[in-house]
Amino acid sequence: MKITIVGTGYVGLVTGACFSEVGHDVLCVDNNEQKIQMLRNNRMPIYEPGLEDVVARNVAAGRLHFSTSLIEGTDFAEVIFIAVGTPPGTTGEADLSYVEQVVREVAEHMDSYRLLVEKSTVPVNTAEQIKRTVLRYSRKDVAFDVASNPEFLREGTAIEDALKPDRVVVGVESERAAQLLKAIYEPIITRGGGVFVEMSIASAELTKHASNSFLAMKISYINAVSRICELAGADVEQVAHGMGLDRRIGRQFLKAGVGYGGSCFPKDVDAFVHLADHLGYDFDLLKDVRLINEAQRDHVMQKIRQELWVIQDKTIAILGLAFKPCTDDVREAASLYFVPRLREAGARLKLWDPVATDNFKKLFPELSYFTSIEECVREADLALILTEWSQVAELGAGRFRELMRCPVVVDGRNIFDPNEMRANGFAYHSVGRA
Ligand SMILES: NC(=O)c1ccc[n+]([C@@H]2O[C@H](COP(=O)([O-])OP(=O)(O)OC[C@H]3O[C@@H](n4cnc5c(N)ncnc54)[C@H](O)[C@@H]3O)[C@@H](O)[C@H]2O)c1
Incomplete structure (x- = not known):
C-alpha cells in the first residue's frame, strides 16, 4: 500500500522505515530541509540502533522516499499519518500547532478521499x-476520515518495537478507515505477533496518555519507595525485585534513579493533567507523580552537595547526557537539570556520552566534552552517573579509582554494587540503597 508519513522525527522516520520494511511504498515528508537532505544522502538525522540498515535497504528497494513537499505527500497516498511534534505549551497543554498546520495543508490540496x-x-x-x-480548509467536497493510531515505540529499541509491537491501537469511526489500517498493519501483526485493537477514536487517543502517565507513575512510585528505603535502611533494588516477581506488578519501570525524562513522559504527564483539568477532573495523583520526579533530582543534587561540601572549583565528570541509553535524545534528560546547576555552583564540568554529545553541544557549546570515559573521569573529584550506558559499568570500579582524583561516585542509575564500591574505597552514593 502507498502511505505518506508527515514528520520524519523519531516516530515518523521509524514508522515509515518499518512500513516500507514490510512491503509498503512509503513517502516520508518533513519541512526540515536539512533532515530530508541528510536522508537522501543516506545519513541518519537521529541515532537509533538498526535504523540506518532498514532505511538503506528500503531506499535501495525503491519502497522508501523522502520529500519536503506536503503537496507531494498529499497526492502520494490515500493514507496520511501525522507524526509531527506535540511539544508542551506554556501551561503544560500539548501544543497542537504543528498538527493543525499539516491538517490545513493536506485539506487544501486533497482532491479525493x-x-x-x-x-x-x-x-x-x-x-x-x-x-x-479539514471541513473548513478543503477546497473540494471530498470524503475523508480521521483515525487515531497512537505510537508506543521506545527510543533505543524503536525498530524492534515498531516491527513487533505488543499491540496496535486504532481508533476509527468508519469501516473504510478500519479496513485501510488493518491492511497496513496486517504484515506487521502476522510477522510480529502483536494484537490489533480497534476502538473509538476518543478511547484510542486517551489510551496513549493513560499508558505513558501510568509508566511515569510506576517510576515515581519506586522513587518514592527508594526514599523510604534510604530512611529505613533497606535496599530498593531488592524491594523492586520482590515486587516485580508478582505478575500483577511486573519488573519493568520499577527502576529507582534520578527520575524519568525524555521527550514523552514529562510532556505527556503535563498534558494529561491539563486535559483532565480542562474536562473537570483534578488529577492529583499525576500532579504528585510530577512532584516526586522533580524531588528525586533535587535529592540527588543534595547528595552531591553533602559529599563535596563546596562545589566551587571541583571537577565533576558527568557520565551520560541522553535521557536513557541507546538514544541521542537529550530532551528533558537529567543532564539538563544537573549541568546548569553544577555550573552555577562553580564546578568544572567534564562531559561524556557515546552518542548524545552533538545534541547536548548545541545547547552548551562551551563545555568540555570527551569521547573516552577514561579521559572524562581522569582527575575528577566526583563522577555523576546520569545514564545507564553499559560502557560505564564496563569500565569497572578499579579503573575509576585509578583515574579519579578522589574516589567519589554519585550513581543516579544504581549501576554499581554499593558493597563492592565501598570495599574499593569509594565514597559511593546511589538511590534507595542505604
Ligand atoms: N519520541 C518518542 O519516543 C515517541 C514515542 C511515541 C510517541 N511520540 C509522539 O510522536 C510525536 C512525534 O515525536 P518525535 O519524537 O518523533 O518528534 P520529533 O521532534 O523527533 O519529530 C517531529 C518532526 O516533525 C517535523 N515537522 C514539524 N512540523 C512539520 C510540518 N508542518 N510539516 C512536515 N514536518 C513537520 C519536524 O521537522 C520533525 O522532524 C509526538 O507527538 C510525540 O509525543 C514520540
Whole structure:
C-alpha cells in the first residue's frame, strides 16, 4: 500500500522505515530541509540502533522516499499519518500547532478521499478539531476520515518495537478507515505477533496518555519507595525485585534513579493533567507523580552537595547526557537539570556520552566534552552517573579509582554494587540503597 508519513522525527522516520520494511511504498515528508537532505544522502538525522540498515535497504528497494513537499505527500497516498511534534505549551497543554498546520495543508490540496491518521500523541478529542479543520480548509467536497493510531515505540529499541509491537491501537469511526489500517498493519501483526485493537477514536487517543502517565507513575512510585528505603535502611533494588516477581506488578519501570525524562513522559504527564483539568477532573495523583520526579533530582543534587561540601572549583565528570541509553535524545534528560546547576555552583564540568554529545553541544557549546570515559573521569573529584550506558559499568570500579582524583561516585542509575564500591574505597552514593 502507498502511505505518506508527515514528520520524519523519531516516530515518523521509524514508522515509515518499518512500513516500507514490510512491503509498503512509503513517502516520508518533513519541512526540515536539512533532515530530508541528510536522508537522501543516506545519513541518519537521529541515532537509533538498526535504523540506518532498514532505511538503506528500503531506499535501495525503491519502497522508501523522502520529500519536503506536503503537496507531494498529499497526492502520494490515500493514507496520511501525522507524526509531527506535540511539544508542551506554556501551561503544560500539548501544543497542537504543528498538527493543525499539516491538517490545513493536506485539506487544501486533497482532491479525493484521504484518511488522516493521528500518530502524534494528542489530547482526547483532537480528532474532532482535525475534522473541523479539514471541513473548513478543503477546497473540494471530498470524503475523508480521521483515525487515531497512537505510537508506543521506545527510543533505543524503536525498530524492534515498531516491527513487533505488543499491540496496535486504532481508533476509527468508519469501516473504510478500519479496513485501510488493518491492511497496513496486517504484515506487521502476522510477522510480529502483536494484537490489533480497534476502538473509538476518543478511547484510542486517551489510551496513549493513560499508558505513558501510568509508566511515569510506576517510576515515581519506586522513587518514592527508594526514599523510604534510604530512611529505613533497606535496599530498593531488592524491594523492586520482590515486587516485580508478582505478575500483577511486573519488573519493568520499577527502576529507582534520578527520575524519568525524555521527550514523552514529562510532556505527556503535563498534558494529561491539563486535559483532565480542562474536562473537570483534578488529577492529583499525576500532579504528585510530577512532584516526586522533580524531588528525586533535587535529592540527588543534595547528595552531591553533602559529599563535596563546596562545589566551587571541583571537577565533576558527568557520565551520560541522553535521557536513557541507546538514544541521542537529550530532551528533558537529567543532564539538563544537573549541568546548569553544577555550573552555577562553580564546578568544572567534564562531559561524556557515546552518542548524545552533538545534541547536548548545541545547547552548551562551551563545555568540555570527551569521547573516552577514561579521559572524562581522569582527575575528577566526583563522577555523576546520569545514564545507564553499559560502557560505564564496563569500565569497572578499579579503573575509576585509578583515574579519579578522589574516589567519589554519585550513581543516579544504581549501576554499581554499593558493597563492592565501598570495599574499593569509594565514597559511593546511589538511590534507595542505604
Ligand atoms: N519520541 C518518542 O519516543 C515517541 C514515542 C511515541 C510517541 N511520540 C509522539 O510522536 C510525536 C512525534 O515525536 P518525535 O519524537 O518523533 O518528534 P520529533 O521532534 O523527533 O519529530 C517531529 C518532526 O516533525 C517535523 N515537522 C514539524 N512540523 C512539520 C510540518 N508542518 N510539516 C512536515 N514536518 C513537520 C519536524 O521537522 C520533525 O522532524 C509526538 O507527538 C510525540 O509525543 C514520540
